[in-house]
Amino acid sequence: MQNVRKYLRRPPIIGAAMPNQVTSLPEAWQRATLPDLPTGPSDIDTFSRTIYGRTPDGGHLTDVVLLSEEKGVLDGAADRLRHRATIACPLGNLELDTLIHRPATASPAPVVVALNFTGNDDSIDGDEAQRWPYAKIIDAGYAVLTVDYQQIEPDDPAPTATGVRALFPEETWGAVAAWAWGLSRCLDIATGIPGLTPVGAIALGHSRLGKAALWAGAQDDRFAVTVSNGSGCVGASLFRHPGGEDIAAITKAFPHWFVPSFSAYAGAESRLPVDQHQLLTSIAPRRVFVCSGEDDDWADPVGEYLAVVAAGPAFEDGGIGYHVRPGGHALTEVDWMQALAFARA
Ligand code: GTR
Numbered sequence: 001m002q003n004v005r006k007y008l009r010r011p012p013i014i015g016a017a018m019p020n021q022v023t024s025l026p027e028a029w030q031r032a033t034l035p036d037l038p039t040g041p042s043d044i045d046t047f048s049r050t051i052y053g054r055t056p057d058g059g060h061l062t063d064v065v066l067l068s069e070e071k072g073v074l075d076g077a078a079d080r081l082r083h084r085a086t087i088a089c090p091l092g093n094l095e096l097d098t099l100i101h102r103p104a105t106a107s108p109a110p111v112v113v114a115l116n117f118t119g120n121d122d123s124i125d126g127d128e129a130q131r132w133p134y135a136k137i138i139d140a141g142y143a144v145l146t147v148d149y150q151q152i153e154p155d156d157p158a159p160t161a162t163g164v165r166a167l168f169p170e171e172t173w174g175a176v177a178a179w180a181w182g183l184s185r186c187l188d189i190a191t192g193i194p195g196l197t198p199v200g201a202i203a204l205g206h207s208r209l210g211k212a213a214l215w216a217g218a219q220d221d222r223f224a225v226t227v228s229n230g231s232g233c234v235g236a237s238l239f240r241h242p243g244g245e246d247i248a249a250i251t252k253a254f255p256h257w258f259v260p261s262f263s264a265y266a267g268a269e270s271r272l273p274v275d276q277h278q279l280l281t282s283i284a285p286r287r288v289f290v291c292s293g294e295d296d297d298w299a300d301p302v303g304e305y306l307a308v309v310a311a312g313p314a315f316e317d318g319g320i321g322y323h324v325r326p327g328g329h330a331l332t333e334v335d336w337m338q339a340l341a342f343a344r345a
Contacts, residue, residue, distance in 0.1 A: 001213040002205050008280060025305070025324065028247045031218045037275050042282035042314075044273050051234065052215050053173030055181050059089045059164065061188045067097075072104060079104050082120070085189045089167035095149055099123065099259040101134045101196045102143040110200035110342075112116055112142050113186040115149035115179060115209045120237045121165040123178065131206065133333040146243055149209060152182030157256040165181050173235055174258040176234065179205075179212035184220045200224045202343055206331035207299070208257070211235040218282045229291040229331050232299030234258070238276055238292045239269040244300030277310035282303040286313045289321045289342045291335045295328045318345060 042084070048054045061225050063086040070080040081100040086093050086157075089289045099120035103109045123132040123146055137144050153163035153175045164178050165171065168218045183203050189217070191198045203223045205213030209233025217226025233245035235259070248266035265272050273344065280288050290308050292301035301324060308322040321342040 010034070010065070010310060011255050012174050029302055029305055032103055032301050032306060034306055035238065035242060036270075037238070037277060037310055038105070039272065040278075042195055042278040043274070044282055047178075047218070047279060047282070049217075049248050049259070050265075050273060051174075051258055051262050052177040052180070054171060055173055055219060056168045056171045056179050059087050059094070059168070059181065059185065060092075061185065061192075062086050062088045064192055074135045074138060077104055077135060077172055078102060079195070080124075081193070083189065083193075085185070086308050087185055089164060090169060091133075091167045092162075094164050094167055095151070096182070098145055098147045098186065098189055099195070100135040100143060100190075100193060101138060102193075103138050103141065108197040109141060109143040110343075111187070111190045111196045111198065112137065112144045112202040112204050113183050113190060114144065114146055114181065114204040115212065116146045117151070117209070119148045120146060131331040133336055136333055137336060137340065140337070140344070141260070142202070142261075142340060143190075145190050145193075145229070147182065147186055149179050149212075150187075152177035155208075155256075157254075159256075159307070168276070174256065174262075174298075175254075176208065176211050176257045177211060177215060180216035180219065183212060183216035183264055184222075185223055186295070187220070198222055200343070202227060202339070204229070204339060207232070207235075207325050207329065211257075214283075214288075217288065218279055221286060223286065225287045225289065225339075225343045227289045227291065227343075228304075229339075230299045230329050231290075232294050232296070232304070234279065234340075235299070235304075236276060236292075236307050237303035239265075239272055241277055241300060241303035241306055243303060244298050260313055275307075275310075277307040279305055280311035281314035281319065284319060285313075285316055286320075287319050287343070289323075291330045292322075292324045293330060293340060294324050299329060 210228035
């Protein structure tokens with residue numbers, strides 16, 4: 001066990017862009033100790049084999065049809081575009097309906113790709129709208145593209161609807177990997193849209209979609225910045241830090257998220273060949289930002305913080321950042337603004 005401060009060669013950046021709304025590192029966390037962790041190079045293949053499953057090659061964008069374009073939404077600051085994209089996969093086509101908000105300015109904006117939980121319309125004025133502070137994102141100079149995550153892969157152990165996993169024969173990848181694959185296809189789509197640039201692209205996700213954002217960032221080096229928010233177990237949190245969700249709980253509740261053999265590590269976390277700080281370091285030298293809610297116990301925010309601490313030495317100065325805010329499991333405007341401030345820095 002090592003004291004965090006001793007271990008740290010370079011402290012991670014702690015969110016400070018909006019000091020009144022962000023807690024400084026809770027006092028008790030400063031005394032937190034790192035558990036014994038596997039060392040050595042980060043190995044994407046080990047993560048594929050053990051946890052997420054292999055992402056197949058292929059699946060290419062064949063068509064992007066503009067369905068609607070509204071100019072001057074958000075008090076004139078943005079254009080809102082809807083497209084239907086077709087992705088050809090070995091056993092058929094996957095169709096994705098995208099929603100883009102783009103600054104109504106001449107110069108191309110870097111894009112955030114982020115999946116939503118309950119549908120594109122809900123992100124504008126439905127149940128999910130509080131997770132999508134579009135006006136602020138536009139004001140920060142970013143475009144944002146979203147898709148309903150279940151259009152990529154149903155979140156169901158025995159899906160009746162067809163997702164991408166049914167369109168590739170003989171692959172063993174979990175739903176988290178399928179959503180990560182979807183984030184890359186979203187970036188393919190964004191790349192062809194006028195007014196958007198893939199340079200400086202951000203993959204961002206909350207909770208299960210934060211797990212997917214990290215796996216997308218690890219595999220797709222077009223993402224300049226990866227942001228996980230409240231991603232917890234199999235996201236940014238260390239398996240070997242006790243607290244919150246563990247492998248037994250997650251594989252019981254969500255067996256379809258991972259390769260089936262991952263459940264063999266239930267109650268045997270110390271036997272895993274990797275831990276999640278290595279997932280973070282696998283993204284270096286590209287940049288990573290981890291966000292936690294101080295009271296989000298199920299996601300083990302201390303475990304997320306310690307993963308950032310352990311990963312820190314693999315990054316250049318400013319390459320990895322962390323912020324914790326008061327409150328629980330949510331994706332808030334403060335989280336977005338902290339992440340975009342980090343990305344811009
Ligand atoms: C929980 C799950 C977490 C997290 C969360 C979410 O039920 O245990 O791993 O992914 O759902 O996605 O909201």
